Every structure is written in structure tokens, then in C-alpha cells.
Amino acid sequence: MSTEPNARPSLAQRFKALRNLPPFLRMIWRTSAGLTIASLGLRLVRALLPVSMLYVGKLIIDEAVRLASLPGPFPAFEQALGSGLLAPLLWLLAIEFLLAISADVIGRLVSYADAMLGELFANASSIALMEHAARLDLEDLEDPEQQDRIERARRQTTGRSSLMSQLFGQVQDVITVASLAVGLMVYAPWLIVLLAVALIPAFIGESHFNTLGYSLNFHWTPERRQLDYIRLTGGSVETAKEVKIFNLHHFLIARYRQLAGKFYQANRALARRRAVWGSVLAALGTAGYYLAYAYIAWRTVRGDFSIGDLSFLAGSFARLRQLLEGLLVGFSQVASQALYLDDLFSFFAIEPEIGSKPDALPVPEPIQQGFVFEDVGFCYPGSQRWAVRHLSFELRAGEVLALVGENGAGKTTLVKLLARLYDPDEGRILLDGRDLRDYDLDSLRASLGVIFQDFVxxxxxxxxxxxxxxxxxxxxxxxxxxxxxxxxxxxxxxxxxxxxxxxxxxxxxxxxxxxxxxxxxxxxxxxxxxxAQVMILDEPTAALDARSEFEVFQRFKELSSGRTAVLISHRFSSVRMADRILVLGNGRVEASGTHEQLMAAGGRYAELFALQAEGYR
CATH class of the missing domain: 3.40.50.300 (P-loop containing nucleotide triphosphate hydrolases)
Structure with a gap:
């Protein structure tokens, strides 16, 4: 949906990032239409309260001044109240009181609606992220750059709920600004222009530093992942034994302090510049406000405005300045946060390459012939070395096949290709005479029972x-x-x-x-x-003693009767029970046969078996 941002997004890129707001708002609407309507509706009412309260305040002052200017001594309270002299003032005070109570209640209701909607949005976006991650290819999940992107997206699922409140608040403030501007336009239209001009420098400065802040966070994603990893490693039960025995806590703390210190220094330098320039630019807005305030005071002294008008105009201008400044700064922050939304939506834009065709077939039940690897070659992304190449062999239906070979020979890669965690770069894999890619992916994986050596x-x-x-x-x-x-x-x-x-x-x-x-x-x-029709054990017994491993594989042999099975192990005493043994070396098949046949033929299998047997003497 969006391109990867560069070190410092340009003005065009920042405005382009605003395209992320409509899909973001659609996500919020799908999260809870009721809470979205409630939040916006309450804000609409709340937006009109400031100008209402200011105008009622003006009427109160004007009424008080009128009462104070009546000829003769002012009657006692009881007499003034009984005669109805105070009735207009009391009604105005009651109205202002009700407006103040309403503002407080509506404010709390808005906070409640936003909190609930934000929580639901964080949950919904986290679920959407997990669902999309489950669809991605293993290649995407193992790629460090994609891991950075996933990490940034993960942060946005909880970090962008504030943007929702900010956007809704912007709508509320726009309505309030419009209502206040109408009042000022009646008295002095040019004050609006003065205010807008005075606030532009602060807006430009805020926009600039928001962009720098985004760039800093974007480019520090790998280091922040390192910080999270070090923090977890230093306080995890899984690593506690080695950390204590090797006194690793000194090393981990020093590494964390070094990385965290660099990040802090970068943040501090940006914060200092932001504070200095922010103060200077904000002073321009303050100067514009007091220039307008002086003008209003002068018109009041001349008799053009009443005291109530002075109060209303001064209050309206002060509130308008605050709101306009907030709107301009808020717009800059929204544009900045829209850049962060790029991290979320660019993650959702990743499409898996491995999937099912529209007319995909279910895996046959039972499998009749088995699997055939035809001149299969595969190279892991970013690697210059072929993991397997020119790999050709059969895995017959109902056969127990053992894979042996030194580390890096391609044994686990073969299993990943069989489960379509990756697709071959060369050649093809057949199942019952059809290309593996012709079958439904879910059906294929449901037919496999796999335990990897790095099981969860x-x-x-x-x-x-x-x-x-x-x-x-x-x-x-x-x-x-x-x-x-x-x-x-x-x-x-x-x-x-x-x-x-x-x-x-x-x-x-x-x-x-x-x-x-x-x-x-x-x-x-x-x-x-x-x-499953096909059982695969990829070095699943490394932590078992020899007796337990033998028992596990003996049980595996018994339970695999009539099933297709693949067994990977470095212990030759276990693999000899397989129907056939495949010897892999340098990503291709070097030999194939039973234990006795391979021992008689000599070669790598006999050599490795002899080395292992020697170790047990």
C-alpha cells in the first residue's frame, strides 16, 4: 500500500502518508460502529459548549454591569429577588452552571468511549496482525528486514490507538473553531487572519520535528529489537543457567547500556533542538495573541465594545488561539503518525507467495504412490549457497525412509520443501504423479505430522x-x-x-x-x-538417552506401519531400523539402500557409522 520511507520523509511523502487515515478509520469503524458513533456524537455536542459558555459569560457580565449602573442604591437581595430584578442574571448563571456540568459529564463519557474503543482496536489489530503473520511464507518470517517490519507493525497495534482519539479530537476542535470564528467575524474579521499567520511558524516547526522523530524511531528498529532481546535474555528462566555460570550478566548489561545510551543520546539531541525551536516559534504565536488583545482593549476603551464584549472577545480569541495551535500541531502529529501507520499497512500489504491455486486438489486419501523429488534445487533467500541441488529420489507410500548426513547436508531443508514451507527454485516435487503445488496447501499440511528438532x-x-x-x-x-x-x-x-x-x-x-x-x-x-498420512521426525530425540531414543524409534516404527514416514537422526543405531536410508551430502543424494547395503558399499555412510561406533567403545 505504501513504500518504505527513507531516512527523512519529504513533505510529499508526509502528505502521501495521509492516505493511511481512511483505512485506519475503517478499521476503527469495524472494531465497533456503536462506540465510534457515540464518541463522535458526544464530541459534536462538546464542540459547541465553549462558544456557548463564553457567550453566556458575556451576557452575565453585561447584565451585571447594567444592574450596577442603575440609578440610586441597589435594593436588598430579598427585595431584588422578589421584584424580579435579579431574575435574568440568575437564569444566566443557572444556564452557565448547567453548561459547565454538561461539559464535565460529556468529557468523561468521551474518555470512556475512547478508552473502550481504543482497547477493542488494540485487540482487533493484534488479532489481525497474528492472522496475517500466519498467512505469510516462512521466508518472510525468517528475513531480518521483514522481522524489523513485523516488529514495527506489532508496536503500532497498541501504539496507534491514541491517533484515534486525536483524530476525533481534531474533528471536535474544528467545529469549536468554526463556532468561535463566527463570533469573532462579527466584531473584527482581521483578527482571524492575524492569528493564523502567527501560528504558521509553530506548525512548520512541529511538523519538521515530528518527521525527525519518526525517522529516528524507524532507523533504530534493529537496535530496539536487540534491546528487547538482551532484556529478555538477561531475565529469562530459559537462559538463567548459562547467564549465571558464564557470568554473562556483566556482558549483557554492558551491551544493553551501550545500545540504550546511544538511543538516549540521539533522542536527547532531538529533544533539545525541539525544545529550543519550539519555544522560539511558540513565542510568535503568543505575540500575535497579545497584539489582538491590545486591539480589543483599545476598542473597549473607546466605547466600541462593552465589558461583556471584551470578555467574550478576549476569551474567544484566547481559546481560538489555543485551538488553532492545537489543530495545526495536531495535524502535524497526525501526519507523523500516519507515517507510523505505514509500518502497519505495509506489513498487511505483504502477500505470501506460497498458497493454494483456485482449483487446488485435496491430498489423496490414502496416498497411493508417494513423493518424487525431480532434480530439485533450493537456495535460501539472501544466500549464495545452494541448500540442495539436483536432488532426485522417491519416498514411496507406506515406506519408512531415514535421512542421514552431516550438518548442512540439506536434511531439514528437504522436510521444509516437503511441507511447502518453501517451494523449490529448480525442479519439482510430485505427490502421486501431480506437482505438489497442485494440491490445497491446508490439505497437504494436514496430511503431515512433523516434529522439528527445534520444537516449541x-x-x-x-x-x-x-x-x-x-x-x-x-x-x-x-x-x-x-x-x-x-x-x-x-x-x-x-x-x-x-x-x-x-x-x-x-x-x-x-x-x-x-x-x-x-x-x-x-x-x-x-x-x-x-x-497424519505422513509422519516426519526431524532429530526429535537429541535430549534423550540412548535407551529412550531406541524405545521412541522402536515405537515410531511400530506405529508407522502402513504409513509413509521420514526419520532424521544422527544416531545410526536408530536409523538402521528404517526400510531405506538416504545419505545426503552437499545438498544431493550420495547413496541409498538398507543399512547392510550401505555398509557393504562403503562410502560416507560406512565412514560415519564407523566413527560413531568408535565413540561408543
Missing amino acids: RYHLTAAENIGVGQVDAMDDQQRIEQAAQRGMADEVIASLPDGYAQVIGRRFRQGVDLSGGQWQKIAIARAYMRD
């Missing part, structure tokens, strides 16, 4: 940690318990104080932490929660 530790209950493997069956306790039994996590859960209802992880007070091996069993159970 959810700080939820044990049941929910397993249930996330099949979200629509999260409340199926029997299915969760069966998955736990298959993944050998049932014994782990039985040892927890609250069993399946126990929150695991130390992030929350009631949580109970697990060992690395226990976490892995929970994660493996998560894969079994899904009744």
Missing part, C-alpha cells in the same frame, strides 16, 4: 501442549491421552501434580518445568495427536 515449548497445560498437534481436537481428552501413550509421554504427565491439567514451563507461577528429554516426549506425543 508451549507454556500451556500438558494436555494443551499435546492438543496443539490437532487444534480442532484440543478438547478430545481420550485422543490426547492416546497420543501421550504413543509418544511415551504418559509417564511424564503422570508424575505432574495436576496431571494433564498441569501448566508446564517456568514462565508462569503455577508452572512446572520439565527436563529436555521430558519436553521432547511431549513434543513427540504432539505429532501422534495428528492422524
Whole structure:
């Protein structure tokens, strides 16, 4: 929707950013039409109160002056009240009192409506951000530049609710300015021109420094992400052991102090310049006000205006100056915040490249032939090195295939391509003879049960940690318990104080932490929660001892009977139970066969097996 801003957005770019306001207002309207109407309606009434109160004040002064100028001594209060002499004054005082009460009540109602609408907007925009992030390609989420953009967008979901109040306040102030200007136009039209001219320098200055503030925050996004990371690392239970053992807190504090200090220095320099120039430019507006005030006083002394007129004009001019200054400065701030909205809407403008075709097919049930990689090549974005290239092999239906190879051989990349987290740059992947891209993406991923080596530790209950493997069956306790039994996590859960209802992880007070091996069993159970046609275990047993790993893979072999399965492990004692072993090296297949066949052929597999076996002697 918008282009990436440069170091200092030009005037044209700032005005262009105002295009973000209509979609922003539409988002607010969709959040709650009722609260939006209530806030604007209350502000409309509130906008007319200042001129009403000033005019009633003028009438009160004029009436008081009239009463004071009556000939002879003024009657006693009871007599004046009984004769009706004070009736006009008392009525005017009562009206002003009611206006003052109304202004206070309406102000509180506006604050309430804005607070509720702002809260709902923050929630709705946060949900929209999470929904859109879920649609994006893994490439977008792993790209540092996109991570900066996502971080800026995330800040806008909570930081831009103030813009809503400001925009609505601007509408209210415009109406108030119009009503006050009508009053001044009757007496001295040129005062409006004087006031506007006097305030232009302050507006230009405010606009300039708002733009500099945006540029500063924009270009410090990577450093602010670093600050957040260091703050989390220095106070996280996940990192506490290493931080203490290695005395990392000194290093982390020094790094945080260095980055935070640089950001503070940049902010302070900008704040100083803003304060100095803001004071100078604001003085011009003040000078314009007192020039007009002197003119009004002179006309009153000459008898052109009454004392009430003086009070009304002086009050109207003072309030008008304040409102016009606020409107000009507010417009500058709105234009600046519209630049920040670029961060939000540019994130929403990112479209995923990996998706389903309009005529996408459901994945066959059951899979008849399996998968075929035909001369597949893939290079991670921004990398000069091919992760895999000229990769060709078959994964037959119902087969348990093991992938082995040194780090960087392309094993995990192969799994990502199989799940269409990425699409190949060269070649193609077939499923039952059709290109993988011909199938519906949700259907494909629903057919896969995958546990990666860097599985997520959810700080939820044990049941929910397993249930996330099949979200629509999260409340199926029997299915969760069966998955736990298959993944050998049932014994782990039985040892927890609250069993399946126990929150695991130390992030929350009631949580109970697990060992690395226990976490892995929970994660493996998560894969079994899904009744998937293809099961993939990508190094899921690194924290398990040799016996536990053997038991897990033995169970995996039994439960994978009749299913297509992929097993990745560095332990050759485990992969030998696979129907076939694929040896990867430098992003391509170097050998394929059973354990016995590969050992007999020699080569990389036999060499790595011998090295590992030597380590156990």
C-alpha cells in the first residue's frame, strides 16, 4: 500500500502518508460502529459548549454591569429577588452552571468511549496482525528486514490507538473553531487572519520535528529489537543457567547500556533542538495573541465594545488561539503518525507467495504412490549457497525412509520443501504423479505430522501442549491421552501434580518445568495427536538417552506401519531400523539402500557409522 520511507520523509511523502487515515478509520469503524458513533456524537455536542459558555459569560457580565449602573442604591437581595430584578442574571448563571456540568459529564463519557474503543482496536489489530503473520511464507518470517517490519507493525497495534482519539479530537476542535470564528467575524474579521499567520511558524516547526522523530524511531528498529532481546535474555528462566555460570550478566548489561545510551543520546539531541525551536516559534504565536488583545482593549476603551464584549472577545480569541495551535500541531502529529501507520499497512500489504491455486486438489486419501523429488534445487533467500541441488529420489507410500548426513547436508531443508514451507527454485516435487503445488496447501499440511528438532515449548497445560498437534481436537481428552501413550509421554504427565491439567514451563507461577528429554516426549506425543498420512521426525530425540531414543524409534516404527514416514537422526543405531536410508551430502543424494547395503558399499555412510561406533567403545 505504501513504500518504505527513507531516512527523512519529504513533505510529499508526509502528505502521501495521509492516505493511511481512511483505512485506519475503517478499521476503527469495524472494531465497533456503536462506540465510534457515540464518541463522535458526544464530541459534536462538546464542540459547541465553549462558544456557548463564553457567550453566556458575556451576557452575565453585561447584565451585571447594567444592574450596577442603575440609578440610586441597589435594593436588598430579598427585595431584588422578589421584584424580579435579579431574575435574568440568575437564569444566566443557572444556564452557565448547567453548561459547565454538561461539559464535565460529556468529557468523561468521551474518555470512556475512547478508552473502550481504543482497547477493542488494540485487540482487533493484534488479532489481525497474528492472522496475517500466519498467512505469510516462512521466508518472510525468517528475513531480518521483514522481522524489523513485523516488529514495527506489532508496536503500532497498541501504539496507534491514541491517533484515534486525536483524530476525533481534531474533528471536535474544528467545529469549536468554526463556532468561535463566527463570533469573532462579527466584531473584527482581521483578527482571524492575524492569528493564523502567527501560528504558521509553530506548525512548520512541529511538523519538521515530528518527521525527525519518526525517522529516528524507524532507523533504530534493529537496535530496539536487540534491546528487547538482551532484556529478555538477561531475565529469562530459559537462559538463567548459562547467564549465571558464564557470568554473562556483566556482558549483557554492558551491551544493553551501550545500545540504550546511544538511543538516549540521539533522542536527547532531538529533544533539545525541539525544545529550543519550539519555544522560539511558540513565542510568535503568543505575540500575535497579545497584539489582538491590545486591539480589543483599545476598542473597549473607546466605547466600541462593552465589558461583556471584551470578555467574550478576549476569551474567544484566547481559546481560538489555543485551538488553532492545537489543530495545526495536531495535524502535524497526525501526519507523523500516519507515517507510523505505514509500518502497519505495509506489513498487511505483504502477500505470501506460497498458497493454494483456485482449483487446488485435496491430498489423496490414502496416498497411493508417494513423493518424487525431480532434480530439485533450493537456495535460501539472501544466500549464495545452494541448500540442495539436483536432488532426485522417491519416498514411496507406506515406506519408512531415514535421512542421514552431516550438518548442512540439506536434511531439514528437504522436510521444509516437503511441507511447502518453501517451494523449490529448480525442479519439482510430485505427490502421486501431480506437482505438489497442485494440491490445497491446508490439505497437504494436514496430511503431515512433523516434529522439528527445534520444537516449541508451549507454556500451556500438558494436555494443551499435546492438543496443539490437532487444534480442532484440543478438547478430545481420550485422543490426547492416546497420543501421550504413543509418544511415551504418559509417564511424564503422570508424575505432574495436576496431571494433564498441569501448566508446564517456568514462565508462569503455577508452572512446572520439565527436563529436555521430558519436553521432547511431549513434543513427540504432539505429532501422534495428528492422524497424519505422513509422519516426519526431524532429530526429535537429541535430549534423550540412548535407551529412550531406541524405545521412541522402536515405537515410531511400530506405529508407522502402513504409513509413509521420514526419520532424521544422527544416531545410526536408530536409523538402521528404517526400510531405506538416504545419505545426503552437499545438498544431493550420495547413496541409498538398507543399512547392510550401505555398509557393504562403503562410502560416507560406512565412514560415519564407523566413527560413531568408535565413540561408543
